[in-house]
């Protein structure tokens with residue numbers, strides 16, 4: 560799933576591309592007056608939807624806003640995957656030791672929880 564951009568409502572301002580830290584939102588072509596969202600790159604953080612001035616971007620069915628993301632120390636293997644994929648550089652720790660998420664950096668996108676192979680990342684929803 561991914562956030563959906565309604566081309567008929569898009570005014571081409573580029574705000575979505577500006578805020579998307581995963582490079583999922585971008586111009587449809589070189590002379591773009593319309594933007595698109597790459598479903599393969601979108602992590603469903605919702606930043607683009609919040610900033611779009613014309614409400615052109617909507618959440619997929621069943622999407623829920625995340626309140627907090629934390630790592631369960633007992634499950635974490637310190638594999639570093641979350642740190643490598645996080646666009647905010649929020650997870651930190653020593654390799655093969657339990658990691659922690661810097662809550663001052665985390666913007667609750669949920670990408671790390673989707674990727675952790677050890678089910679070590681807990682997501683709380685609003």
Ligand code: SF4
Nearest residue numbers: 579601602604605607
């Ligand atoms: S929901 Fe997040 S990752 Fe997806 S396009 Fe919007 S800003 Fe980018």
Ligand code: SF4
Nearest residue numbers: 635636638639641675
């Ligand atoms: S991806 Fe999962 S197991 Fe790996 S360091 Fe992050 S929380 Fe720990």
Ligand code: SF4
Nearest residue numbers: 645665666668669671
């Ligand atoms: S939920 Fe937080 S720690 Fe996890 S990838 Fe997103 S910004 Fe990084």
